[in-house]
Amino acid sequence: MAEALPTCYLNGEFVATDAARISPLDRGFLFGDGVYEVVPCYGGRPLRLESHLERLAAGLEALGIGNPRTGAQWRELFAGLVGKNGGGDLGVYLEVTRGTESGRDFLPAEGTPPTVFGFAWTLAPPDPDQRKHGIKAVTLEDIRWLRCDIKSVALLAAVMLRREAQAQGADEAILVRGGRLAEGSSSCVFVVRDGVIATPPASHERLPSITREVVADSIQSLELGLKEQDIACADLTRADEIWLASSTREVIAVTRLDGQPVGNGTPGPLWGKVHAAFQQLKQRECGA
Numbered sequence: 361m362a363e364a365l366p367t368c369y370l371n372g373e374f375v376a377t378d379a380a381r382i383s384p385l386d387r388g389f390l391f392g393d394g395v396y397e398v399v400p401c402y403g404g405r406p407l408r409l410e411s412h413l414e415r416l417a418a419g420l421e422a423l424g425i426g427n428p429r430t431g432a433q434w435r436e437l438f439a440g441l442v443g444k445n446g447g448g449d450l451g452v453y454l455e456v457t458r459g460t461e462s463g464r465d466f467l468p469a470e471g472t473p474p475t476v477f478g479f480a481w482t483l484a485p486p487d488p489d490q491r492k493h494g495i496k497a498v499t500l501e502d503i504r505w506l507r508c509d510i511k512s513v514a515l516l517a518a519v520m521l522r523r524e525a526q527a528q529g530a531d532e533a534i535l536v537r538g539g540r541l542a543e544g545s546s547s548c549v550f551v552v553r554d555g556v557i558a559t560p561p562a563s564h565e566r567l568p569s570i571t572r573e574v575v576a577d578s579i580q581s582l583e584l585g586l587k588e589q590d591i592a593c594a595d596l597t598r599a600d601e602i603w604l605a606s607s608t609r610e611v612i613a614v615t616r617l618d619g620q621p622v623g624n625g626t627p628g629p630l631w632g633k634v635h636a637a638f639q640q641l642k643q644r645e646c647g648a
Contacts, residue, residue, distance in 0.1 A: 362608075365445040368479040369437055374444055377479055386475055388457030390464055392514025394475070395419035396455040398607045399438070400483060402646040404447035406438060411570045416454065419510050425458050428474045441480050449483040451608055455513060486610055491635075494615030494627045495531040497604070499596065500524060502535035502542045502565070509564050521545040532604055534596065534617070537565060541591040544604050548572040550611075551591055552601035552630050561588040571605045578611075578637035584630070601628035611638050 368377040387393035397412045406412075413434050420427050429437065434454075441452055459472040504517040522545045525533035533545040541560055543549055548569040550559045557579060562568055579586045596602065600623045602614040611634060613627035 362451060362481040362484070364479045364481055365450070367441070367444040368477065369441055370477050371473075371475060374440055380477075382475060382477065383460040385463065386457055386460045387468065387472075388455070388475060388513055391458075391466075392512060392516075393423070393468070394425070394455055394457030394513045395423065395511050396453060396513050397511065399452045399454070400607045401442055401450040401452055401480075402483075402642055403449065404442055405646040406442075406452070407642060407646055408570050408574065409435065409438060411573065412454075415511065415568060415570065416456070419512070420456060422507070422510050423458070425456065425474055428456060428476055437476075437478060441478050445480045449485070450480045451483045452478065452480045454478045457513065483608065486612070490531075490612060492627070494613040494622075495604070496529065496616040497532045497534045497544075497602070497614045498525050498528045498530040498618050499536055499593065500533045500545075502537040504535070507564055508542070508566050509562070509568060511567055518545045532614070534602075534604075534614075536593050536596075539593055541593070541596060542566055543569075544606070547604040547606040547609065548575075549591075550575065550601075550603040550605065551595060551599045552603075552628060553595065553599050555600075555630070556587060557584060557630065558587040558589055558591060560591055569605065571607050571610070574638065574641060575603075575605045575611050575634065578634050578641055581637050581641070582633055584633075599623070601631055603631055603634070611635055 364377045366377055367374050368380050370380045397416045399409055399412045400407050417427050455477045457475040458468050459474045461469050461472055500521050521533040535542040543566040550557055576586055602622050603611050605611040613631045615622050615625050
């Protein structure tokens with residue numbers, strides 16, 4: 361578990377994390393009525409912060425919650441969380457809910473100030489064993505709601521799916537819907553077959569992943585092609601390589617799927633090239 365560092369941000373103040381208090385009448389607590397972002401930070405510098413802030417703004421707009429900060433104010437908040445927690449390699453979590461009301465009603469009251477919360481944790485380097493051997497995944501039917509493009513704090517379905525994957529001895533659940541690949545329970549997915557790298561297109565079925573953009577840019581830097589297309593479940597079983605990408609895991613190879621080896625059961629050559637290019641991109645953008 362990534363333990364929260366000592367200082368968090370709550371509604372305009374930096375406070376001790378263990379002393380922060382949010383009302384039980386907050387709509388984020390009662391309804392999951394809010395959105396969040398997880399931003400990786402290397403050497404004290406965020407990776408693609410502007411893209412994360414754009415996605416946060418889009419999520420707030422989709423929910424009809426007014427953005428409580430300007431871009432400059434979000435950047436200042438982020439810098440404060442990083443600085444007050446010692447800098448270095450951190451994960452930073454930002455959450456905005458519709459705020460606290462005097463009771464519980466499905467229809468929100470007008471003019472309620474949003475709740476703004478943020479905290480940080482030490483970002484562990486990628487597990488060397490997982491980097492060498494890859495991870496295990498299982499395919500599960502996607503039971504989430506139909507607006508997965510919104511990074512909602514209502515993550516119960518993802519928790520259930522990840523727990524089911526763990527019960528089956530896997531590290532991640534790769535979700536399928538209608539016979540097609542959706543995404544991972546907390547990751548985006550890339551599939552390689554016959555030297556062609558593919559990933560599903562943007563839709564309401566999956567999050568517009570920032571790390572997906574970073575991986576796509578890494579692929580482009582190698583002058584490798586990337587196809588955005590629907591991927592059938594059968595294509596997963598025939599894949600030469602499968603990769604998962606997320607803010608905290610970067611890009612990692614899946615070497616066993618549903619108990620069967622992916623390709624030859626080891627991280628593939630294209631993954632190795634893209635992983636190295638990802639590290640070079642981090643160096644260019646964050647000096648890390």
